[in-house]
Amino acid sequence: MFKRTNALLALLVLASLVLAACGAPVTEAPVPTEAPMTEAPATEVMGTEAPATEVAGPFVCEDEIGCVDIAPDEPVHIAYALVVSGANESLGVDSRNAIEIAIDDIGGQILGHDVRFDGEDEGCSAEGGQAAATKLAADPTIVAVIGTNCSSAARVALPLIDQAGFVMISSSNTAPDLTEPGSDNNFVPAYARVAHNDNLQGRVAAEYVYNELGLTTAATIHDGSLYADQLQQVFAARFQELGGTITAQEAVSPDQTDMSSVLSSIAAGSPEFIYFPIFMPAGAFIIRQVKQTPGIEDVPLMGADGLYSPDVIEGAAEDVEGFMVSSPANAETVEAEYAEKHQAKFGGPPPSTFHLHAYDSFMIIKNAIEAVAVEDADGTLHIGRQALRDAVHATTNHEGLTGVLTCNETVEPVKYPGDCAAAGIGIWEYHFGEFGPPTNPELIWTPE
Amino acid sequence: MLRTWRQRITLTDIVVWAIGVAIGAVIIIGTIATLRSGKYSANTWLDLTIKGLALGGVYALIAMGYTLVYGILRMINFAHSEVFMSGPFTAVFLANALSRSGFMDRQPIIGMSMVLVLSMAVSMTIAVLLERIAYRPLRNAPRLVPLITAIGASFFLQYVFRGLYGSGFQAYAIPKVLQGSITIGGLRVFNTQIAVILGAFAMMFALYAIVQWTKTGKAMRAVSEDKEAAALMGIDVDRIISLTFALGGISAGAAGILYALLFPVVNFIMGFIPGLKAFTAAVLGGIGNVPGAFLGAMILGLIESIGPNLFLDGLGVPTPSQLKDAIAFTILVFILIFRPTGILGERMAQSKA
Numbered sequence: 001m002f003k004r005t006n007a008l009l010a011l012l013v014l015a016s017l018v019l020a021a022c023g024a025p026v027t028e029a030p031v032p033t034e035a036p037m038t039e040a041p042a043t044e045v046m047g048t049e050a051p052a053t054e055v056a057g058p059f060v061c062e063d064e065i066g067c068v069d070i071a072p073d074e075p076v077h078i079a080y081a082l083v084v085s086g087a088n089e090s091l092g093v094d095s096r097n098a099i100e101i102a103i104d105d106i107g108g109q110i111l112g113h114d115v116r117f118d119g120e121d122e123g124c125s126a127e128g129g130q131a132a133a134t135k136l137a138a139d140p141t142i143v144a145v146i147g148t149n150c151s152s153a154a155r156v157a158l159p160l161i162d163q164a165g166f167v168m169i170s171s172s173n174t175a176p177d178l179t180e181p182g183s184d185n186n187f188v189p190a191y192a193r194v195a196h197n198d199n200l201q202g203r204v205a206a207e208y209v210y211n212e213l214g215l216t217t218a219a220t221i222h223d224g225s226l227y228a229d230q231l232q233q234v235f236a237a238r239f240q241e242l243g244g245t246i247t248a249q250e251a252v253s254p255d256q257t258d259m260s261s262v263l264s265s266i267a268a269g270s271p272e273f274i275y276f277p278i279f280m281p282a283g284a285f286i287i288r289q290v291k292q293t294p295g296i297e298d299v300p301l302m303g304a305d306g307l308y309s310p311d312v313i314e315g316a317a318e319d320v321e322g323f324m325v326s327s328p329a330n331a332e333t334v335e336a337e338y339a340e341k342h343q344a345k346f347g348g349p350p351p352s353t354f355h356l357h358a359y360d361s362f363m364i365i366k367n368a369i370e371a372v373a374v375e376d377a378d379g380t381l382h383i384g385r386q387a388l389r390d391a392v393h394a395t396t397n398h399e400g401l402t403g404v405l406t407c408n409e410t411v412e413p414v415k416y417p418g419d420c421a422a423a424g425i426g427i428w429e430y431h432f433g434e435f436g437p438p439t440n441p442e443l444i445w446t447p448e
Numbered sequence: 449m450l451r452t453w454r455q456r457i458t459l460t461d462i463v464v465w466a467i468g469v470a471i472g473a474v475i476i477i478g479t480i481a482t483l484r485s486g487k488y489s490a491n492t493w494l495d496l497t498i499k500g501l502a503l504g505g506v507y508a509l510i511a512m513g514y515t516l517v518y519g520i521l522r523m524i525n526f527a528h529s530e531v532f533m534s535g536p537f538t539a540v541f542l543a544n545a546l547s548r549s550g551f552m553d554r555q556p557i558i559g560m561s562m563v564l565v566l567s568m569a570v571s572m573t574i575a576v577l578l579e580r581i582a583y584r585p586l587r588n589a590p591r592l593v594p595l596i597t598a599i600g601a602s603f604f605l606q607y608v609f610r611g612l613y614g615s616g617f618q619a620y621a622i623p624k625v626l627q628g629s630i631t632i633g634g635l636r637v638f639n640t641q642i643a644v645i646l647g648a649f650a651m652m653f654a655l656y657a658i659v660q661w662t663k664t665g666k667a668m669r670a671v672s673e674d675k676e677a678a679a680l681m682g683i684d685v686d687r688i689i690s691l692t693f694a695l696g697g698i699s700a701g702a703a704g705i706l707y708a709l710l711f712p713v714v715n716f717i718m719g720f721i722p723g724l725k726a727f728t729a730a731v732l733g734g735i736g737n738v739p740g741a742f743l744g745a746m747i748l749g750l751i752e753s754i755g756p757n758l759f760l761d762g763l764g765v766p767t768p769s770q771l772k773d774a775i776a777f778t779i780l781v782f783i784l785i786f787r788p789t790g791i792l793g794e795r796m797a798q799s800k801a
Contacts, residue, residue, distance in 0.1 A: 086615055253768035255721060257711045260499045261756040262769035268487045281617055281713050292638055294495060313715045317619045
């Protein structure tokens, strides 16, 4: 009796193993970073229904890494991996809202199939990114992933996403190494991003401080995260290149509250400016405690897009006055139009800064799907995974909300294949009061 | 005589002592190098000392909760960091409402007292309920059981408060009276720091007085010595244990408000790090010992504040302040190597430990 159940169990386990092996398309170890680009049509015009190719005979998947098959009554599954809870949730919720608005704007359907949109929290951390990617990778119905928000999450999520055969587009990853040619963390073409590369953001910040503010000494603080560390390095390098002096490059931990020792150490070098491209709540603690540190009470402070959020005003209260951040600067009319849609659907202004990027990420995916999907006579949709990746990277002159996007272009040292971004960076200044761009924070400078 | 000595010293002792001596050497060399480099002025050191004292005062009040409970139940109440969080996270709404209506600036003393009382009341209620619901049924269970329960209760409370007030940050409105600073001989001292140091010292003295000089305090000490004997003498042990938790909760609630004056942003996870530090302080001073908790907390606060710059800067360690927690815990190891029971902890009899 027991023997028979055991044998049955063993059989079941074996069967599930075989099935699992079939289910997940496994790529042969190293994915070529420069995949051959198929001649996918350029997808300039938004909103037009590109008819999917129809085939008469039974469909045979010829894609190197497999296809997704979507039955006539099944939805097209697009997942997110965004930070939708915890300290940085405004960033992730903002992106998610934007994607929902984008789905509404296309009428909720791609090629006659409903769009199914759900996902996982990436927690803005390596652990969170791993957990989210592991869950997503186990779902073969997913066509594409929009995420992650944080570069540290992307770094660990990408190997899993790549292995699962998905293509991932990020709305707000900015760490340079994610698209840098030859980097271990570069998973192009499984990866693309609409956000700017921090090589650009750090340079813009440094140029503003040196050329516009006329300051020549600066100190930087990072929090050990990939994003902050690389950004402050870019800033420091450009600042020194321009002729400035970096008095200290300090670090804190993300959950630190008492900044007195690091600020005393910085004050000893008496810089004229402090740059700390970190996150909440550490950012707010620094803003407040700088005002209590002898020698640097009145120096101008600047963060980066990680500190562009209502939480900064909430956390730093009256000390936020005059605090600057570098962050994407989009056309005001586009921004206003989007804000109206957001107000109507979710109530209130968009809570963070990468919503237009998230909107564009979704549109790039939608256009790529329309370009490569093959439709059977009965309405079943087949999407080749490698073909989809190539189509995303073939995006050229896409008229997005953040500007004209081209994903396969090199502009040293601020844009590499996988960097779709068009948007410029602006310098924003906070005032103590209600959060409500473009007046608070106020856009005070954009590079020529 | 010599032989017995040799027999008593094991290899472990030698290794442990070597680690201790190495830590001590790094501290001394680092301090000398930093002071000789002259990077920091005397005012910077004084400034850091004042910040360290304020931080130490807050740690001392939280540590009271750990040490009182340990003294009586011989258990570590790991949910105490959430008792600490619950008070200020609730009182922030009152503080901000009072501040918006202008009452806080017109009547700062009444306003701050209301906020303080609310915070202490919430923390006390949570502490007493915690004991009644989570710990009392397990009082005679093996010692690991309440420990695990405490960790579970800690998570439970964190997420209850997250559910109640959300996961965002709340900024504390600081009354106008406390916003300024005074300058003594070129050194700028902030009113909040003075308020925190005075408040912490006053609270500590009050707690010490209750434990040492009142009848309830005497009963607490009796229960801590021997529960059965105390019960035989007519002491209601359950009531005394509840009172102990209440006292720990009150001091945690007060500590929460003082902490919020120093770092005026609160959220549901704010208790974890200060709780851990206060526990460290209690162990450092000798857990179960009230003056010990105070001393340990002050030492820890000062080391955290001054340590990174004093010990590591001179050694050329990059970004020393990222290592401030590591320094605090290394000092704990250093002291425990030479005084395993903490600075003021006495060797406990077998029956008590």
